[in-house]
Amino acid sequence: MEVSWLHFIPLLPLVGAAINGLAGRWLPKAWVYAVALVVVLLSFCMGVFAWVQVARLESDVAQLRELVYTWFSAGSLRVDLGLTLDRLSGTLVLVVTGVGFLIHLYSVGYMDEDPAYWRYFSYLNLFVASMLLLVLADNLVAMFVGWEGVGLCSYLLIGFWYDDDAKAYAGRKAFVVNRIGDFGFLIGIFVVYLYTGQVSFQALKVAPLSLGVASAAAALLFVGAIGKSAQLPLYVWLPDAMAGPTPVSALIHAATMVTAGVYMVARLSFLYVQAPGVLAAVAVIGILTAFVGAIIGTAQMDIKRVLAYSTVSQLGYMFVGVGVGAFAAGTAHLITHAFFKACLFLGSGAVIHGLHGEQDMARMGGLRRSGLKHTAITFVIATIAITGILPFSGFFSKDEILARALNTRSFDFLTLGWQGPRLTFLGPAIYALGTLTALITSFYMWRCYLLTFEGEYRGPREVHPHEAPWVMTVPLWALAALSIVGAVIVLPGHDLSFTWEHFTEGVFARTRGAAPAERLPEIVAFAIALAVAWAGFGAAWALYAPQLALTGEERLARATPGIHKALVAKLYVDELYDRIIVKPLWGTARALWRIVDATLIDGLLVNGPAQLVAAVGSVARRFQNGDVQRYAAVTALGVAILVYVFLVRG
Amino acid sequence: MVGPLHYLVLAALLFGLGAVGVVLRRNALIVLMSIELMLNAVNLTFLTFSRFPLVQTAPTQGGFLTGHAAVFFVIAVAAAEAAVGLAIVIAVFRSRTSVNVDEFDTLKF
Numbered sequence: 234m235e236v237s238w239l240h241f242i243p244l245l246p247l248v249g250a251a252i253n254g255l256a257g258r259w260l261p262k263a264w265v266y267a268v269a270l271v272v273v274l275l276s277f278c279m280g281v282f283a284w285v286q287v288a289r290l291e292s293d294v295a296q297l298r299e300l301v302y303t304w305f306s307a308g309s310l311r312v313d314l315g316l317t318l319d320r321l322s323g324t325l326v327l328v329v330t331g332v333g334f335l336i337h338l339y340s341v342g343y344m345d346e347d348p349a350y351w352r353y354f355s356y357l358n359l360f361v362a363s364m365l366l367l368v369l370a371d372n373l374v375a376m377f378v379g380w381e382g383v384g385l386c387s388y389l390l391i392g393f394w395y396d397d398d399a400k401a402y403a404g405r406k407a408f409v410v411n412r413i414g415d416f417g418f419l420i421g422i423f424v425v426y427l428y429t430g431q432v433s434f435q436a437l438k439v440a441p442l443s444l445g446v447a448s449a450a451a452a453l454l455f456v457g458a459i460g461k462s463a464q465l466p467l468y469v470w471l472p473d474a475m476a477g478p479t480p481v482s483a484l485i486h487a488a489t490m491v492t493a494g495v496y497m498v499a500r501l502s503f504l505y506v507q508a509p510g511v512l513a514a515v516a517v518i519g520i521l522t523a524f525v526g527a528i529i530g531t532a533q534m535d536i537k538r539v540l541a542y543s544t545v546s547q548l549g550y551m552f553v554g555v556g557v558g559a560f561a562a563g564t565a566h567l568i569t570h571a572f573f574k575a576c577l578f579l580g581s582g583a584v585i586h587g588l589h590g591e592q593d594m595a596r597m598g599g600l601r602r603s604g605l606k607h608t609a610i611t612f613v614i615a616t617i618a619i620t621g622i623l624p625f626s627g628f629f630s631k632d633e634i635l636a637r638a639l640n641t642r643s644f645d646f647l648t649l650g651w652q653g654p655r656l657t658f659l660g661p662a663i664y665a666l667g668t669l670t671a672l673i674t675s676f677y678m679w680r681c682y683l684l685t686f687e688g689e690y691r692g693p694r695e696v697h698p699h700e701a702p703w704v705m706t707v708p709l710w711a712l713a714a715l716s717i718v719g720a721v722i723v724l725p726g727h728d729l730s731f732t733w734e735h736f737t738e739g740v741f742a743r744t745r746g747a748a749p750a751e752r753l754p755e756i757v758a759f760a761i762a763l764a765v766a767w768a769g770f771g772a773a774w775a776l777y778a779p780q781l782a783l784t785g786e787e788r789l790a791r792a793t794p795g796i797h798k799a800l801v802a803k804l805y806v807d808e809l810y811d812r813i814i815v816k817p818l819w820g821t822a823r824a825l826w827r828i829v830d831a832t833l834i835d836g837l838l839v840n841g842p843a844q845l846v847a848a849v850g851s852v853a854r855r856f857q858n859g860d861v862q863r864y865a866a867v868t869a870l871g872v873a874i875l876v877y878v879f880l881v882r883g
Numbered sequence: 884m885v886g887p888l889h890y891l892v893l894a895a896l897l898f899g900l901g902a903v904g905v906v907l908r909r910n911a912l913i914v915l916m917s918i919e920l921m922l923n924a925v926n927l928t929f930l931t932f933s934r935f936p937l938v939q940t941a942p943t944q945g946g947f948l949t950g951h952a953a954v955f956f957v958i959a960v961a962a963a964e965a966a967v968g969l970a971i972v973i974a975v976f977r978s979r980t981s982v983n984v985d986e987f988d989t990l991k992f
Contacts, residue, residue: 319886501921851924854991857991858988858991859987859988859990859991860985860988861984861987861990862905862906862907862914862984862985864906865906866906869902869906
């Protein structure tokens with residue numbers, strides 16, 4: 234259905250960003266807050282209006298479309314700024330603006346004392362606008378604009394306190410690592426255009442693609458997703474991104490931006506199902522990331538870092554979901570994760586706020602009884618949701634992904650190499666590792682909760698923990714509530730009409746290969762998932778029960794000294810990258826600078842001619858001594874020579 | 884019998900004398916006079932070729948008149964040049980209290 238008002242959804246936050254960015258410095262504080270909050274809220278209301286319309290339409294035509302204008306056309310290439318709101322993008326618009334609004338509200342409390350609050354809200358609005366463009370774009374190029382826009386805002390907000398060198402460095406690191414991924418994304422767009430002459434999703438859906446082209450395009454676009462969604466091997470920027478203000482971590486580095494990669498794969502499901510090998514790679518990278526993120530998360534003592542590695546790990550789950558062809562399950566986890574992870578991050582923000590900037594869990598403890606009651610309760614709700622304990626949302630969405638991975642048969646016809654073994658084992662292997670990861674997830678999240686909120690307060694005497702103001706606790710409660718009711722959309726009954734899977738039926742393509750087999754009865758899979766979640770809780774309780782304080786951490790370190798040390802050091806991945814990539818690059822750059830630039834270009838090619846001219850000139854200027862008679866003599870001599878040459882000899 | 888060669892040799896001698904004067908004499912007035920000498924050497928050459936034309940069928944009995952015309956131009960230009968040249972010499976003398984050409988060498992690198 235064509236409409237003409239869709240562009241207001243991303244435009245409103247953009248206007249807000251412009252107002253606060255250009256004039257916020259001189260506006261009264263309340264106005265800045267009002268502008269920032271109202272534009273997002275209006276966007277949200279329009280999103281609801283649009284979503285209701287889309288939900289009413291038949292599922293296979295459920296789209297609102299708007300051609301805003303033709304952005305550019307050159308030869309056969311035509312790129313429109315077109316927006317499409319279907320059931321997937323519409324729901325994501327609600328998540329982005331809804332969670333975004335709650336986090337804007339929370340930021341009013343969190344950033345109140347910061348002198349640059351207007352700059353912060355401008356960036357935050359700009360982020361929402363970019364994210365909405367990314368979600369609503371109906372072609373790859375417009376999506377790329379949003380994709381880069383969110384990357385820019387991420388960079389600006391990670392390095393928000395740019396006078397701190399470490400934070401500015403974290404911003405640059407995020408930007409550079411994302412750049413590597415975006416490079417792949419851009420090449421992917423070129424490949425798609427080269428072989429189809431199209432960039433809009435609508436046209437690409439019906440464009441015939443050979444297996445090779447589809448695989449190349451899908452793989453290159455997935456490189457973009459690896460960067461943006463912090464997957465192996467480019468996940469290293471996300472934990473460092475915690476240098477930004479905590480609400481930013483909640484909105485950008487947990488709930489929305491980092492899930493853009495998952496959204497992109499789901500949006501391009503029609504392309505990815507044509508490249509089953511790439512889908513298998515997506516699933517494998519996803520599960521490895523989930524595992525690595527989870528094990529590193531078990532040993533971190535910085536509360537935000539735990540949550541950051543948890544985000545890396547959960548994003549891995551989402552990629553497992555889309556990788557095994559369960560696009561609905563992957564995106565459902567995206568949505569539920571947005572709720573509970575935003576809640577966890579905002580909770581950690583409330584803790585940091587209450588402890589005046591303390592992030593080390595070693596100096597926390599007992600916060601539930603020393604004032605941060607709302608924070609503690611909402612944190613526990615979100616923890617239950619993420620660890621997958623019934624009946625909260627995380628259980629259903631994560632379990633659905635693992636079940637689909639176990640039962641998938643979309644890899645059955647793939648082989649390892651030309652004549653290698655068939656990949657039938659891949660699904661069950663992913664399931665096994667995913668279940669193990671779920672156990673670890675439960676362990677580190679309960680460890681995080683117990684260390685922070687239970688036991689005795691271990692911080693310095695002079696810091697008195699205090700509860701956050703209402704503007705911060707209201708979003709916490711709202712997100713906690715969403716973490717619970719979010720389960721509704723992912724209930725396992727396949728015949729229920731309101732489930733996400735049913736709702737998005739017309740959006741996603743189907744994978745090739747046989748229909749899923751049932752390798753385990755559903756009830757057994759549920760039992761295993763639940764047992765694993767409780768086992769994680771048990772393990773955490775055994776080591777970090779309230780009366781044990783930090784002794785559990787020491788026992789763990791003594792029991793497995795090597796492993797624990799490596800995990801604390803984040804598996805030395807940063808050091809490894811530094812050794813094999815950053816240092817050689819620096820060396821090469823230095824050599825290029827010294828030899829090619831300074832010596833060859835500056836010395837030889839730029840200053841060389843100048844020096845040559847100067848040398849010739851220092852000799853030649855001896856002839857111009859100002860003595861007219863010398864000139865006359867030389868002229869006479871010259872004339873005499875000419876006369877001799879032309880008249881006498883010639 | 885005095886032929887064209889005599890005139891031409893005289894003109895060449897005068898021209899050489901003038902050139903040597905321009906190059907060697909220090910006094911600006913003498914230099915200007917030497918220039919006059921060179922110009923007049925040229926005039927003499929013009930007149931020689933008017934009186935003794937190289938082609939046998941000259942338009943008038945006295946030879947070509949073009950040479951005469953050129954000579955008048957040279958005389959006029961020489962007068963103008965002498966006026967300007969002397970004015971410059973006076974102007975320079977006022978600032979430098981000297982008319983020695985080899986001292987006027989500021990116009991260089």
